[in-house]
Amino acid sequence: MGHHDQATETKGTSRIEAFSDGVFAIAITLLVLDLIQMLHALPAQGGLEGLFHHWQPYFAFTVGFVTILVCWINHHVALEYMEKVDTGFLWVNGTLLFLVTITPFTTAILAEYLGEEPRAAMAIYAINYVLISISADAICSYAYARHLVREGSRDFYRHYKKIYRYAIFYNLLALLCCSFSILIPQVMFAVLFLVFSSPKSVARWIQHRSKTGRRMK
Amino acid sequence: MGHHDQATETKGTSRIEAFSDGVFAIAITLLVLDLIQMLHALPAQGGLEGLFHHWQPYFAFTVGFVTILVCWINHHVALEYMEKVDTGFLWVNGTLLFLVTITPFTTAILAEYLGEEPRAAMAIYAINYVLISISADAICSYAYARHLVREGSRDFYRHYKKIYRYAIFYNLLALLCCSFSILIPQVMFAVLFLVFSSPKSVARWIQHRSKTGRRMK
């Protein structure tokens, strides 16, 4: 009786954080392997200056690092307000980790093809980021809907999770722009990283505006 | 006197969890190296579309990721009910980690040979999975027999550990099917992942059925 409803019994967030931290830390560190690979692929007699003939690998390394760091910071904040996880959450979280794990691959594509096929390379990166924002939205919505968030933080979390919903549409727009430009999506992603570098401030600003708005009516 | 019986004195589960989480996290993230390797192996003038001539690497990446994630989730649940570990358990657990560490290799075999020798590649993957289920069964049986499980959870754990016993035979069957088909074992593993995506629900269902059955008699 009722045994199925309890199937999602909860546990603390510490071990899922440890596993996720491991995946984030490895994905972010693996990026350097592409630079090392470039080093070994240099012609033997070329000399050290051959390292600086192409700027794309360094650009891609930096983009990949910032991308994963922003994801980690937002993951950090999203789980900070949660007090427990259920088995379903392990899967929603696993989907995000899947996309984070793929990021070194889309970054390597950027490094290799930004010179020759910039729009296509940018679009692949953008698709990855659209999926990441969908899965970030799923994490927050799931945690909110299943009451995994601490009671005292529910009101804030309701506003907080909105920013990931907005991000989906923003990233879809950036993806569309890849069809005619590579500068516009780059600027858009730079702005996005700036906004999501401090997700709490943004969420507080939304919360504040919504209260002020209600008070005004 | 009696010093040998105490040789298996116990310690908390936190450090074995941290080490295991590290191994799981690295094994799951290393999978992407195969995609990156495929990227670098592309002919220079081929262009970005060469990335999509073969679907096997992506299929193998996804299979490998889900395989290791399912293992991690079940490892998570199996250790959740334990309050201590002994030295013997470190070795039983080490055997599972050995097989998890091999998984990126069997997955790379899938990616490389699924096109040309699908049944053999599938069989190698299946052998790995049979061994994983044997070692998952060993973990639970060992923890139960050595009273490493919390007293209050022993009754549930007795039912819980059954699912890994069943899984051995199920996976052996899937392995046999590799001799004449590759579709059947794929469907069987998909069903398996679905069932073990939420091992607690299944264990509760077994526990419930066994109680109902006894009551009926």
Place this chain on the structure above:
Amino acid sequence: MGHHDQATETKGTSRIEAFSDGVFAIAITLLVLDLIQMLHALPAQGGLEGLFHHWQPYFAFTVGFVTILVCWINHHVALEYMEKVDTGFLWVNGTLLFLVTITPFTTAILAEYLGEEPRAAMAIYAINYVLISISADAICSYAYARHLVREGSRDFYRHYKKIYRYAIFYNLLALLCCSFSILIPQVMFAVLFLVFSSPKSVARWIQHRSKTGRRMK
């Protein structure tokens, strides 16, 4: 009201330590991949002695290992006195991790070019280390200025953070020396590692000297 001032609300240091530990641990372990790569690049018939024709890879491996270990030990000490982090600190810390992640690359450059272009290879390593010391200084100054340090340790921390300020100028000097020598910067870095192998002792010596100095006046 005042919601923006609180935008940097604080959290404990455990998760940022776990993530940073992961990055340090992976960066330090990835160094071995360069030795393994050298092994596979040996001509098949050359035999095992071919492994010892070049000492540079082993030198670079050791330098890279000690570099990252010294960084980790200092990171460990710097965070030991902190009781909380804010979002800004995640970014200052992220900058250090970025540079730590690059270290296996600058180390690989050392291994490859120390024979042919020693000064340039050494200079690249030195630039990396100047940036690391700037970012270590930033971590300590930020933590001190934003009151993330435990109240009881503030006095000690004020002296402690000085050593990273000094290190910037010391490393800049070492970088300059790369233009005419490779021995001098090597000796300078060896001395630096010795000093920063036990940052607390140095900080205590500075604290002691400053107190004695004041008393004397």
Place this chain on the structure above:
Amino acid sequence: MGHHDQATETKGTSRIEAFSDGVFAIAITLLVLDLIQMLHALPAQGGLEGLFHHWQPYFAFTVGFVTILVCWINHHVALEYMEKVDTGFLWVNGTLLFLVTITPFTTAILAEYLGEEPRAAMAIYAINYVLISISADAICSYAYARHLVREGSRDFYRHYKKIYRYAIFYNLLALLCCSFSILIPQVMFAVLFLVFSSPKSVARWIQHRSKTGRRMK
């Protein structure tokens, strides 16, 4: 006054455990990259059976895995009785991690040269293991001498640390045997792993024998 004596002020063991666990976990998982590399080096038309022409890579993988797992288990036990660490211990521990990090390299040498130059390949592995046992002895002796071990466990630890002293001489003997045989050192290492698979039992047996001995006199 006395500020220098306190220079080795202590901290808990949790963060050094996390960092060490990371290094162990990564070193043990990197071993699989050698198997994957072998897979990619196979001739394209050779087929899957080419994977089984050589047994050395699998042997080396297993040896490397067991080696690092035994190190981790003994590290686990050695730190279990410690309540604090000082800065010097971070360096003694760092030396062990250095040798653990090298293990995938000596293992790769085994895989590559066990067929052609078995004694030399075995000797390199044995040198690595001699150094590991010296550094394990250093860890225990340092922890005991600097009173980092919990008071209640000091008596047991005094016996416990002896086993790593014995291991140094045992491994030196195994190294010498590499000059005329490869079977003898293999058997010796197998026995060693068996003994150190449960270091507490062995330490208890030594403690028991020493007490019985004293009583008899």
